[in-house]
Amino acid sequence: MAGRSKQPGKFAGVASEGAIQIRNVSKVYDPEGINVLAVDNCSIDIAPGEFCVIVGPSGCGKTTLLNAIAGFHNITQGEILLDGKAICTPTYTAPPGSERIVVFQNGALFPWSTILDNVAFGPVVQGTATAREANEAAQELLAELGLPDIADRYPNELSSGMRRRVEIARALINDPKVLLLDEPFRAMDALTKGVAQEFLLQAYDRIRKTVFFITHDLEEALFLADRILVMTTRPGRIKCSLNVDFPRPRTFHMRASKHYLELKAEIFTAVREEATKAFVAGERELA
Amino acid sequence: MTSFNATKLQKTVLNRTLLRGVISIVALLLLWEIGSRFHFTFLASVPAPTEVIASLNKMISDGKFWKDWLASYWRVLEGFVAAQLIGIPLGLAMAMNRTFYNFMFSPLEVLRPIPPLAWVPTAIIFWPTTELSIAFVIFLGAFFTVVLNVLGGARNIDERMLRVAASFGSRKSDIFWKIVLPATLPSIFTGMAVGMGITWEVVVAAEMIAGKSGLGYFTWASYVGGNYPQIIVGMISIGIAGYLSSGLIRFIGKRATPWQRQF
Numbered sequence: 001m002a003g004r005s006k007q008p009g010k011f012a013g014v015a016s017e018g019a020i021q022i023r024n025v026s027k028v029y030d031p032e033g034i035n036v037l038a039v040d041n042c043s044i045d046i047a048p049g050e051f052c053v054i055v056g057p058s059g060c061g062k063t064t065l066l067n068a069i070a071g072f073h074n075i076t077q078g079e080i081l082l083d084g085k086a087i088c089t090p091t092y093t094a095p096p097g098s099e100r101i102v103v104f105q106n107g108a109l110f111p112w113s114t115i116l117d118n119v120a121f122g123p124v125v126q127g128t129a130t131a132r133e134a135n136e137a138a139q140e141l142l143a144e145l146g147l148p149d150i151a152d153r154y155p156n157e158l159s160s161g162m163r164r165r166v167e168i169a170r171a172l173i174n175d176p177k178v179l180l181l182d183e184p185f186r187a188m189d190a191l192t193k194g195v196a197q198e199f200l201l202q203a204y205d206r207i208r209k210t211v212f213f214i215t216h217d218l219e220e221a222l223f224l225a226d227r228i229l230v231m232t233t234r235p236g237r238i239k240c241s242l243n244v245d246f247p248r249p250r251t252f253h254m255r256a257s258k259h260y261l262e263l264k265a266e267i268f269t270a271v272r273e274e275a276t277k278a279f280v281a282g283e284r285e286l287a
Numbered sequence: 288m289t290s291f292n293a294t295k296l297q298k299t300v301l302n303r304t305l306l307r308g309v310i311s312i313v314a315l316l317l318l319w320e321i322g323s324r325f326h327f328t329f330l331a332s333v334p335a336p337t338e339v340i341a342s343l344n345k346m347i348s349d350g351k352f353w354k355d356w357l358a359s360y361w362r363v364l365e366g367f368v369a370a371q372l373i374g375i376p377l378g379l380a381m382a383m384n385r386t387f388y389n390f391m392f393s394p395l396e397v398l399r400p401i402p403p404l405a406w407v408p409t410a411i412i413f414w415p416t417t418e419l420s421i422a423f424v425i426f427l428g429a430f431f432t433v434v435l436n437v438l439g440g441a442r443n444i445d446e447r448m449l450r451v452a453a454s455f456g457s458r459k460s461d462i463f464w465k466i467v468l469p470a471t472l473p474s475i476f477t478g479m480a481v482g483m484g485i486t487w488e489v490v491v492a493a494e495m496i497a498g499k500s501g502l503g504y505f506t507w508a509s510y511v512g513g514n515y516p517q518i519i520v521g522m523i524s525i526g527i528a529g530y531l532s533s534g535l536i537r538f539i540g541k542r543a544t545p546w547q548r549q550f
Contacts (some may be wrong), residue, residue, distance in 0.1 A: 110448060
């Protein structure tokens, strides 16, 4: 089976796995006895190694979809397949595993562990490497990703930008099939955000794993994505899909090109309509 | 224009604050001394600081005084350590297992409101020796505190940490040792620090009521014996002894939770 390496942190480079099929997925939440249709009949096909970004107004169901792919809850209807295998159906949820790793919105590094221990956590806990091997792999990965000598520091010593990069490293060391990111750069200031985005792209260019990325920042979506999916306001449906065919590696210069501005206009119009609807409806976000 | 020198300013401010603190304490002692000597209202029967210091000097060279220190410390150690050894695992087990929690919660909640000192008569009846009954009462004081703090800490663990751990395919044992335990450690030490304070209160009271040794007994006996300066010596001793114990806990706590340093 090509593309799957056993050593932590060693990447195959070309993705032949990590295809996600979301077929007619609906999710009904039932808080306090009121049925809320969060996701309504969504179907998405994500190719292996594709960088897929979902945008939409807050509360539209993007996080619900991501949580379902990750295995944190089930779905009411439809099925989600990873490389042809069902990982989420109304009756079955494959337990969260290292093949689909999530990077959350606000920092989720373990504050009680050093950076090295944080990054080495995955392999150690899965038993794919001894503590020493995992630590070595973690050191290597940190160096490769251009993260300076921070292995012995604690998370609260670092800036938010640095912490976010460490989280990405912590996810990548497990060589996941799919990387799920839920608005990871949301809480960062614009300058740090730009640096973090470039960092993510550099990592992506190296490993080419499937990425499922949620954001509400349209510029971010255009900069990062191979494909952007626009979700409607609750109940979330896929409104439209936009191919972003800029060559990689992406640079900041593309942001001035005519094609970029055309895409931007297109996507802004699509999302703005939904955002206005959500604003008017004024519904609380569930997840 | 003089240049701004931060360190110099710091030193001046610090010295000024220190100076003010020292002055106010000295002033207080002076007032106390004067009020006592000249029998000023309620200070008439209160021994002056100079008398207290004289009594302190006498006590320091008295072997029995240090035996009382040891006796109190020993009781504190017994009761406190027992409370931690039983309370911490119990709290953690309750946090990890829903069924166990439901099982243990009601009896704990019923017994908790009873102040430890209210247990003294019952403890004396049930336990064969006075020492054991005092130790039991001390145990109770620290026990409920530590269980409460452990539970509070464990239940306040950020959901995202648990999800991250699950996302990496952790087993339940990993979740306990690598997530729950480190995350609860700060609360455990808080429980210990608070529990230590309660322990000293209980020790002193229990010794006054039923003891034959220890700093609480010493203070009470001084009162009964009419040696007023010694009472104050006893009070100061209890304060210092408690402070040293709490200080030790804080020190160990800081070493055990290096990530909580202010960077």
